[in-house]
Amino acid sequence: MYLFIFTVLLLIFQYVNSKNILDKYEEDIVKVKSKLAKSEETVKALENENFELSYFNIEGNEDALTYFEAQGYNTEKLIPTIIDGLYNMNNYEGDDHPIVPYVSMTDSKLLINKIRVLNHKWIIANFTDGEFWGEIFVSYEIDENNNLKYKLVEYLMYPTINE
Structure with missing residues (x-):
């Protein structure tokens, strides 16, 4: 019986720990995707500005x-x-x-x-x-x-x- 309770507690601990790790990774992925989207917008804006500045060249x-x-x-x-x-x-x-x-x-x-x-x-x-x-x-x-x-x-x- 003790072994069964210990095993269940160990499984619950593993599940909670894994879930926290996965949630953290998901949060990091969302942040990185957001930064990437902002960077792509900045690059696009700079490309447009560069095109405009190089028009009379x-x-x-x-x-x-x-x-x-x-x-x-x-x-x-x-x-x-x-x-x-x-x-x-x-x-x-x-x-x-x-x-x-x-x-x-x-x-x-x-x-x-x-x-x-x-x-x-x-x-x-x-x-x-x-x-x-x-x-x-x-x-x-x-x-x-x-x-x-x-x-x-x-x-x-x-x-x-x-x-």
Whole structure:
């Protein structure tokens, strides 16, 4: 009789313990599925945002890439060359930047920081002298001798905020 009661108690203990473990696993699975769903939503939102941000970018512009490819250019080499051409303008002597129409108002030189090639004709870039910031809108073309020609179209300097 004692053996039977002991066995029943042992079985009840095993059942309750197993049920608690299974309930804990179920709860953990629900939490993980919830986190996974949130992560998937975040990834989807970031993919959509990335798509929107890359809209005005030559890498996502098939028409602009096709334009260069039709002329026989390798776009994987040409686009970095276009960007490097503007960055190389940062190596200048004197006060006048070759394409930025402002003169530095500090002891530093005006430098182009960030460049985005929009398509097969236009570039937007920002510049700074460390204290003052601005942007330029540049058109570019490749002449018959395969030389890059940049032309300043529009520019602006952000006003400073006096504190």
